[in-house]
Amino acid sequence: MPLPQLRIYNRQKQHSIPLPWLRRIGKAALPACLAVVKSPDAPLVSLPEIEITLVDDADIARVHGDFLDDPTPTDVITFHHGEILISADTALRQGREHGQSLDHETALYLVHGLLHLAGWDDHEESEARAMAQLQAGILRAALASLA
Numbered sequence: 001m002p003l004p005q006l007r008i009y010n011r012q013k014q015h016s017i018p019l020p021w022l023r024r025i026g027k028a029a030l031p032a033c034l035a036v037v038k039s040p041d042a043p044l045v046s047l048p049e050i051e052i053t054l055v056d057d058a059d060i061a062r063v064h065g066d067f068l069d070d071p072t073p074t075d076v077i078t079f080h081h082g083e084i085l086i087s088a089d090t091a092l093r094q095g096r097e098h099g100q101s102l103d104h105e106t107a108l109y110l111v112h113g114l115l116h117l118a119g120w121d122d123h124e125e126s127e128a129r130a131m132a133q134l135q136a137g138i139l140r141a142a143l144a145s146l147a
Helices: 017-036 057-068 090-098 102-117 127-147
Strands: 005-010 049-055 076-079 083-087
Touching: 005 017, 017 049, 017 102, 017 127, 049 057, 049 127, 057 076, 057 083, 057 090, 076 102, 083 090, 083 102, 090 102, 102 127
Parallel strands: 005 049, 049 083
Antiparallel strands: 076 083
């Protein structure tokens, strides 16, 4: 089965994030995300393309309000049709809180979105913990593969 194509767009102007590097991280993480698909009907299994768009907090808050009835900024929103929105503002803020760079936090959010497409959910605390461990391991391996 061919891997989905990754299309990455930058729709925010505040932060400089290296899109070619982020694309390489995504490509390196895709096989691991496919390996942990939770069900055969998970979107990641059949998507020909995944669109990742970097936005600011205002844009992600608008989408969060429109689609999830919560008009506050969030880190990542994933749509099952293959669209992942990542807030660069939130990545910077939360990266600082966790001692990570903007680039690292953005790459973590990319893996998080891919795992949502693989059927993973983080609504329950135990699921969120399992997903966080998995995404950290996948990101670590993807980063190591680029070194």
